[in-house]
Amino acid sequence: MLELVNRGYVYRATPISQEVETYLRQCFGARRKMYNLHVAHLYHYLEKSNYQAGDPLPSLKKMDMPTVSEFKKQCINEDNVAYLYLVDAFASNEAKQNFNKAITAFNKIANKKQYKKSALKRQKTLGVEPTFRDLKGMPKFHSRKGNKASYTTFNQNGNIYMEDGIIYLPSAQKSSVKAVGLKLHTHRPLPQGSKIKNVTVTMNIKGQFGVSICVEFPKEITSIGTPIRILGLDYSQSHFFVDSEGKKANYPQYYRKMKERLAKEQRVLARRIKGSNRWEEQRLVVSRLQTKVANQRKDWIHKKAYALANRYDMVVVEDLDLRVIGQNKHYAKNQQDNGFGNFRLYIKYKLEQQGKYFVKAPKNFASTQLCSTCGHKNTALKGNVDVREWECPSCGAHHDRDRNSAFNLKQYGERYTKDEILPKIVGA
Numbered sequence: 023m024l025e026l027v028n029r030g031y032v033y034r035a036t037p038i039s040q041e042v043e044t045y046l047r048q049c050f051g052a053r054r055k056m057y058n059l060h061v062a063h064l065y066h067y068l069e070k071s072n073y074q075a076g077d078p079l080p081s082l083k084k085m086d087m088p089t090v091s092e093f094k095k096q097c098i099n100e101d102n103v104a105y106l107y108l109v110d111a112f113a114s115n116e117a118k119q120n121f122n123k124a125i126t127a128f129n130k131i132a133n134k135k136q137y138k139k140s141a142l143k144r145q146k147t148l149g150v151e152p153t154f155r156d157l158k159g160m161p162k163f164h165s166r167k168g169n170k171a172s173y174t175t176f177n178q179n180g181n182i183y184m185e186d187g188i189i190y191l192p193s194a195q196k197s198s199v200k201a202v203g204l205k206l207h208t209h210r211p212l213p214q215g216s217k218i219k220n221v222t223v224t225m226n227i228k229g230q231f232g233v234s235i236c237v238e239f240p241k242e243i244t245s246i247g248t249p250i251r252i253l254g255l256d257y258s259q260s261h262f263f264v265d266s267e268g269k270k271a272n273y274p275q276y277y278r279k280m281k282e283r284l285a286k287e288q289r290v291l292a293r294r295i296k297g298s299n300r301w302e303e304q305r306l307v308v309s310r311l312q313t314k315v316a317n318q319r320k321d322w323i324h325k326k327a328y329a330l331a332n333r334y335d336m337v338v339v340e341d342l343d344l345r346v347i348g349q350n351k352h353y354a355k356n357q358q359d360n361g362f363g364n365f366r367l368y369i370k371y372k373l374e375q376q377g378k379y380f381v382k383a384p385k386n387f388a389s390t391q392l393c394s395t396c397g398h399k400n401t402a403l404k405g406n407v408d409v410r411e412w413e414c415p416s417c418g419a420h421h422d423r424d425r426n427s428a429f430n431l432k433q434y435g436e437r438y439t440k441d442e443i444l445p446k447i448v449g450a
């Protein structure tokens with residue numbers, strides 16, 4: 023079957039002229055400026071309305087948030103930010119969307135009234151009372167000195183295109199820059215018949231540019247038919263996952279290994295004068311270490327997903343809310359280190375590319391509590407994560423918690439095959 027597949031391609035890239043580079047930096051700046059205007063309005067409103075920690079943030083309408091074009095009009099009077107009219111409009115709109123997301127994310131944890139560690143420390147040592155600005159997750163001003171700048175622009179009527187290894191992006195009507203081109207350091211071409219959907223331009227703290235091109239292209243995918251080799255994967259805090267064959271993923275703890283070195287370099291950074299040459303130098307050292315951990319992590323996850331997708335016809339996972347686990351303070355660090363969410367995404371797409379199956383067992387499927395031998399539901403296990411091994415009160419089978427859970431997921435996949443996949447194959 024011919025299917026439309028979406029995929030992202032990431033390239034290093036160089037702006038074709040100084041003018042283009044300036045334009046792109048202005049796009050990043052516009053996005054940041056627009057975001058900060060939203061934050062400033064929010065803070066102003068919260069101060070005025072006597073906001074209390076624990077309350078959710080009001081809707082944009084309630085706080086009378088100006089629209090993006092109203093903000094732009096306000097800014098045109100300040101000479102230095104007239105560029106909001108001279109850059110890609112998507113950059114400004116993206117800022118508003120991000121601000122909305124930040125509000126939604128904050129409202130999910132607003133009732134916890136958690137303050138940032140630094141604010142609590144200040145309270146202890148200097149006696150400064152924390153304010154709403156110090157609440158964890160509160161939208162905050164984006165600094166120009168952030169780690170990475172980016173903006174995303176979308177293809178409309180072919181205004182994004184490739185020519186001779188250069189990608190051309192749309193400019194703004196009022197801008198003097200007409201051809202926004204970036205030369206790609208191509209290492210692999212885009213697939214045949216690709217349509218570019220959107221492009222994200224990024225710049226790292228070293229000032230190097232990159233583009234991530236999202237394309238859609240037709241691909242012939244043949245279903246493998248009935249899945250034979252089925253694997254259940256149970257998410258595990260300590261091992262990343264345990265599979266239905268009892269194997270542990272044994273995820274290397276990259277972040278933990280690097281922690282000491284990173285802490286040392288960060289201490290050096292903290293001692294240097296902010297903004298000085300030596301500070302800038304050290305900032306690069308810290309950022310390189312962080313990038314290294316992120317890359318190691320990504321690389322491992324990709325390889326693991328690739329290996330499993332090749333070996334099995336169907337992979338079954340739980341539909342668990344990883345964000346909730348990440349918010350639990352005992353687990354937070356490990357969760358960050360893990361990237362199980364990304365792993366699920368990669369394996370899904372690698373399986374589907376081969377006409378294989380990725381199945382998420384529904385949230386109400388109690389994979390942990392069911393006895394994989396007799397099907398008895400042992401509700402005593404609910405929420406009790408310390409029990410690593412248990413005996414089924416009904417049939418007496420002895421279970422390793424994670425392996426039993428993975429096995430239940432595998433069985434779910436087998437039932438799914440019978441109920442959902444076989445009827446379709448037979449019926450076709």
Ligand SMILES: [Zn+2]
Pocket residue numbers: 393394395396397398414415416417418419
């Ligand atoms: Zn049992």
